[in-house]
Amino acid sequence: MSAPSDGIDLAAEAAGLPGVTASSVETTPEGIVVQLVAPGTTPAIDYRHLLLATIGVGTPLTVLLVDELTNLSAALDAPRPAHRRSTYVAPGSDIEAFVCATVAEAVELKQVGVEDDLFDLAADSLVLIELTTAVTERYGVQLDVQDVFEAGTVGRIAALVTAGAPS
Structure with missing residues (x-):
């Protein structure tokens, strides 16, 4: 199966990723789902970014990182720890878009989604400081670095900004 209409063979790309021994690519109404059999320790979010x-x-x-390829419904329904599943969720507000873009730039990725976890993105304390500074400059909201760390995901951080933003 090929990727969106640009002629890229996503199945071949997925199969060629480092550490991948088997892959399957399917298109659903919600987007593209890629199953990867990759016995190493690379988290799903890293494969998603590649x-x-x-x-x-x-x-x-x-x-989805799986032990063996299976039908799509079974793969999507199976409980899976966060490091074995990564779904891009687009920002739904201007604040979410700003936080996503700021985090993406800080961790040097092209795209970060609302449900992406800071830990999975390898965000360190410098990234958190950069983010809190950018939020203060843009929205006038002072976020505590510990609160940002505990929020965990980009979407929850955006919610902290929204809660602290003047009406």
Whole structure:
């Protein structure tokens, strides 16, 4: 199966990712779902970013790390720890878009989604400081670095900004 209409063979790209021994690519109404059998320790979010670099940011993409390829429904329904599943969720507000863009730039990725976890993105204390500074400059909201760390996901951080923003 090919990626969106630009002729990229996403199945071949997925199969060629480091550490991947088997892959499957399916298109659903919600976007592209990629199953990868990759016995190493690379988290799903890293594979998602590698694939997005190929197919372009903004593409709804879910990457599932599986022990063996299975039908799509079973793969999507199976409980999976966060490091074995990564779905891009686009920002739904200007604040979410700003936080996503700021985090993406700080961790040097092309795209970060609302449900992406700071830990999975390898965000360190310098990233958190950069983010809190950018939020203060843009929205006048002072966020505590510990609160940002505890929020965990980009979407929850955006919610902290929204809660602290003047009406």
